[in-house]
Amino acid sequence: MLRLTWVQPEDLIGHELHQAAQDGRESDTIAARWHAAGGPPAPLRAGASPTPASPYLRALATDLLDELADLPGELANHEPTELASVMTRCPDWPARQPDPPAAGDGSTPTAAPEASEAPGASPAVAVPRLEAAWLGRAVGCLLGKPVEKLPLRGIRALAKATGNWPLHTWFTARGLPAELTAAYPWNRRSASTSLAENIDGMPEDDDLNYPLLNLLLLQRHGRGFTTADVARLWLEELPAGRTFTAERVAYRNLLAGVEPPHTAHHHNPFREWIGALIRADVHGWTNPGDPAAAAAQAHRDATLTHTANGVYAAMFTAATVAEAATGRSDIHACLRTGLTVVPPASRLAKAVHHAVRLAHSTVDFEKVVDVLHTTYGDYHWVHALPNTALIAAALTHADGDFTGSVCRAVSGGWDTDSNGATAGSVAGLLAGAPDALPERWTTPLKNRLATSLTDFNGIGFDTLAQLTHRETRHP
Numbered sequence: 001m002l003r004l005t006w007v008q009p010e011d012l013i014g015h016e017l018h019q020a021a022q023d024g025r026e027s028d029t030i031a032a033r034w035h036a037a038g039g040p041p042a043p044l045r046a047g048a049s050p051t052p053a054s055p056y057l058r059a060l061a062t063d064l065l066d067e068l069a070d071l072p073g074e075l076a077n078h079e080p081t082e083l084a085s086v087m088t089r090c091p092d093w094p095a096r097q098p099d100p101p102a103a104g105d106g107s108t109p110t111a112a113p114e115a116s117e118a119p120g121a122s123p124a125v126a127v128p129r130l131e132a133a134w135l136g137r138a139v140g141c142l143l144g145k146p147v148e149k150l151p152l153r154g155i156r157a158l159a160k161a162t163g164n165w166p167l168h169t170w171f172t173a174r175g176l177p178a179e180l181t182a183a184y185p186w187n188r189r190s191a192s193t194s195l196a197e198n199i200d201g202m203p204e205d206d207d208l209n210y211p212l213l214n215l216l217l218l219q220r221h222g223r224g225f226t227t228a229d230v231a232r233l234w235l236e237e238l239p240a241g242r243t244f245t246a247e248r249v250a251y252r253n254l255l256a257g258v259e260p261p262h263t264a265h266h267h268n269p270f271r272e273w274i275g276a277l278i279r280a281d282v283h284g285w286t287n288p289g290d291p292a293a294a295a296a297q298a299h300r301d302a303t304l305t306h307t308a309n310g311v312y313a314a315m316f317t318a319a320t321v322a323e324a325a326t327g328r329s330d331i332h333a334c335l336r337t338g339l340t341v342v343p344p345a346s347r348l349a350k351a352v353h354h355a356v357r358l359a360h361s362t363v364d365f366e367k368v369v370d371v372l373h374t375t376y377g378d379y380h381w382v383h384a385l386p387n388t389a390l391i392a393a394a395l396t397h398a399d400g401d402f403t404g405s406v407c408r409a410v411s412g413g414w415d416t417d418s419n420g421a422t423a424g425s426v427a428g429l430l431a432g433a434p435d436a437l438p439e440r441w442t443t444p445l446k447n448r449l450a451t452s453l454t455d456f457n458g459i460g461f462d463t464l465a466q467l468t469h470r471e472t473r474h475p
Contacts, residue, residue, distance in 0.1 A: 006245050007252050008053070008058070010039065011049050014034075014042025016267075030064050062267075079312075089345065095292065136437065139428075140419075142445070143406055143407070144420035145194035148417050150187070161180050166366075166411065167407040168407055172196040174196075201446045202449045204450045213233060213237065213238060213279075218471040231263070231304055237454055244275070246271050246275045246310065249268040250305040264303055264307050270382070274415050275310070276301065276306040276313060277422065278421065280314040280318040285468055288326050294319050298311075306384075321426060327429070356392050358372070365408050369412040387418065390412045394412060402437055405426070
């Protein structure tokens with residue numbers, strides 16, 4: 001029997017019950033009905049429960065998902081999704097920078113170094129800085145791939161057993177005791193392409209597919225794209241099997257005729273998970289010095305699949321990246337900029353503030369991670385809230401250093417490849433150029449990225465930087 005992951009009602013209901021408890025909906029009666037009927041809890045790490053549900057349970061799960069959707073949530077007022085409502089709750093929302101002049105209006109766009117920009121202007125971003133960002137995203141993702149889905153204790157045990165703790169280089173199976181291999185098996189989809197002994201270019205991953213898609217989005221529709229444009233692009237270019245969690249549910253909803261932004265709501269318990277965050281970098285890369293524009297673009301992208309904190313995570317990331325792309329701010333200023341586009345009363349803002357304070361005050365990053373896991377351990381390992389907090393803590397604790405940032409982000413567990421990718425993108429921007437990144441990270445990538453997306457398979461990071469740069473020069 002074909003077992004589809006992330007879309008079957010009997011697998012969604014447990015996650016929706018968990019989501020309801022987190023956003024203040026009174027769902028105890030519905031939960032009791034589900035469990036009394038023999039309904040299983042949500043799968044802990046996989047996208048599908050181990051055994052198929054009966055037709056009765058599947059029908060019941062569908063009905064209960066509809067009932068849960070109608071329950072009011074006590075946090076809705078503090079955590080809106082509509083952009084206008086988000087902006088009114090952000091007292092320090094950044095001023096929007098004017099668009100750069102369009103070609104043909106008498107002005108010639110320039111790729112001059114950032115330092116030559118006039119004070120207060122929205123600065124250009126140099127091609128080498130964008131290449132470092134693409135490389136950084138790939139490095140961080142690849143570092144986290146083999147340990148994705150492993151518990152924190154497993155990540156630490158594997159690294160320590162091979163002399164790689166604190167984490168400072170690629171994971172390896174060489175010299176690993178057999179009992180550890182059995183106790184903490186590498187991610188089966190990634191082990192053959194992401195360990196030190198077998199890396200040969202950057203393998204395909206959704207953490208790179210989505211930036212490629214958003215680059216294609218800007219090429220086709222410009223920065224005025226709509227959420228419907230995002231949806232059409234996905235249906236045209238993104239294989240359904242390359243989607244997961246909220247993105248897979250939204251994709252299914254589109255095929256069922258559900259229109260955006262309802263695609264983010266309908267039977268989608270993953271709407272506050274990390275998927276929108278991993279799509280946000282391009283919006284920041286192409287709006288250097290304009291975090292408001294970056295956040296607005298990220299919002300239009302994110303609302304195809306996400307709501308509330310899932311959307312804020314994308315906006316926070318885009319705004320942080322937009323400030324980092326200028327080359328004029330340190331990591332701490334970049335993170336403060338990111339927080340200006342997140343409602344201060346939201347759970348995401350509070351978690352990021354907590355993580356940053358913790359990273360500033362704690363010397364040992366293992367202790368930072370332990371506190372974060374204790375505080376936010378009730379959230380799913382793919383949820384945006386704990387992962388965004390960990391990314392902010394890693395960048396803060398490493399003071400923006402590239403190796404320190406990606407290694408801390410991955411060593412902190414949860415969604416390791418996504419966290420490493422975002423930390424690597426930001427730290428790569430701060431580094432400023434590919435040759436500022438250690439060769440042990442960049443050489444194995446061989447300037448080659450694999451993907452199932454049209455016309456991008458095998459593309460080099462230098463070419464991606466050039467293509468991205470073009471999209472920063474047009475309104």
